[in-house]
Amino acid sequence: MNNNKITKAARVTATALALVTLAGLIIRFILAADQHGSFLAGASHLYQFFTIFTNSLVFFVMAAIALGKTPHRLVVHATVVAIVGVGIIFHALLSQFGAQEGLDGLGNLITHTIVPIASLVWWLAHSDKDAVEWRDAFFSLICPGGYTIYALIRAEFSGFYPYAFIDLQKLGWGGLAQSIFFLGLAFLVLALLSIAYARVASRLSAQGAAA
Numbered sequence: 001m002n003n004n005k006i007t008k009a010a011r012v013t014a015t016a017l018a019l020v021t022l023a024g025l026i027i028r029f030i031l032a033a034d035q036h037g038s039f040l041a042g043a044s045h046l047y048q049f050f051t052i053f054t055n056s057l058v059f060f061v062m063a064a065i066a067l068g069k070t071p072h073r074l075v076v077h078a079t080v081v082a083i084v085g086v087g088i089i090f091h092a093l094l095s096q097f098g099a100q101e102g103l104d105g106l107g108n109l110i111t112h113t114i115v116p117i118a119s120l121v122w123w124l125a126h127s128d129k130d131a132v133e134w135r136d137a138f139f140s141l142i143c144p145g146g147y148t149i150y151a152l153i154r155a156e157f158s159g160f161y162p163y164a165f166i167d168l169q170k171l172g173w174g175g176l177a178q179s180i181f182f183l184g185l186a187f188l189v190l191a192l193l194s195i196a197y198a199r200v201a202s203r204l205s206a207q208g209a210a211a
Contacts, residue, residue, distance in 0.1 A: 014065035021110070048154060062122075090113075091113070
């Protein structure tokens, strides 16, 4: 992204997305603090989950754009891939465990559904599609890969695995390796699909301008 490509519409919608994301995080932190006895204890518990990491990343990226900053396209794209992955994984595998009512249900809706959809829509509408390259997809693996390493190291000390698909105690090393492979493949495919869209959209835009 370049300074001259951050339009007013991009900044306004980024501001709205940052505020919605922040609201979802605040709800989750308030409820976690109440459940675990303090803000720090609640935050420590929440930051075992990929959902909270990615929503936090969305907030910081969109807040930066709202302020007129220009995060590198790789960071923006990787953030969108990560948060869309959160939404897909949650609704495909974990939605039965999510709260559906009250403040907890609202926080769940925001962090798992609204923010992923809104982030994707923002990227489709405002990203610099001319700059997107196929190799960008591999950068998108850093976020889920880094989180997985962190979660496994932390679980080694706490004994708590936030997701069944990275539960080493139940899966064993072979099952864990298989699970990580397919998760990584899913994020890679998601990244490649988004890049394919961007390249097609860029080509169509160029053809339209030349016509």
